Amino acid sequence: MGKVSALAKHIRQNLQKAIDGCYDGKMVNRLTTEVSTIIMQCKTGNAISFGRFSFCGLSGFDFNINSPMRESISFSPAVTQADGELIVSLPDIVIPE
Numbered sequence: 788m789g790k791v792s793a794l795a796k797h798i799r800q801n802l803q804k805a806i807d808g809c810y811d812g813k814m815v816n817r818l819t820t821e822v823s824t825i826i827m828q829c830k831t832g833n834a835i836s837f838g839r840f841s842f843c844g845l846s847g848f849d850f851n852i853n854s855p856m857r858e859s860i861s862f863s864p865a866v867t868q869a870d871g872e873l874i875v876s877l878p879d880i881v882i883p884e
Contacts (some may be wrong), residue, residue, distance in 0.1 A: 790835070795822040801849075810850040817852075821845055839868055 795818050799806070825844050827834050846866060849855045857863075865876040 789844050791823045791826055792819060794826070795819040798822065798845075806850050809854070813852070815852050818848065818850075821848060842866075842868070842873060 797817070798816065799815070821844055825837075825841055826835055829837050829841050837867075849857075851860070862878050865878075867874045867876070
């Protein structure tokens, strides 16, 4: 469980600027549960090996269940993995004047 909590915390810390405190009270538990599922699927014996699609289970994860992102934006971010990095890309956004 220590590895699960540590990875979930690392994800939260790296997304802190994007989340900016706008998460609900149960987000930490929900994210840790999702990360636990990911680790269990990637674990063989004592080894954990993440693949290209290992973190697809986090696609659509809402940090604030009371204000889901899909209700606030009309596009979906693209998520890719390259060279050990998780990359989140947003399409160009045109704001009407």
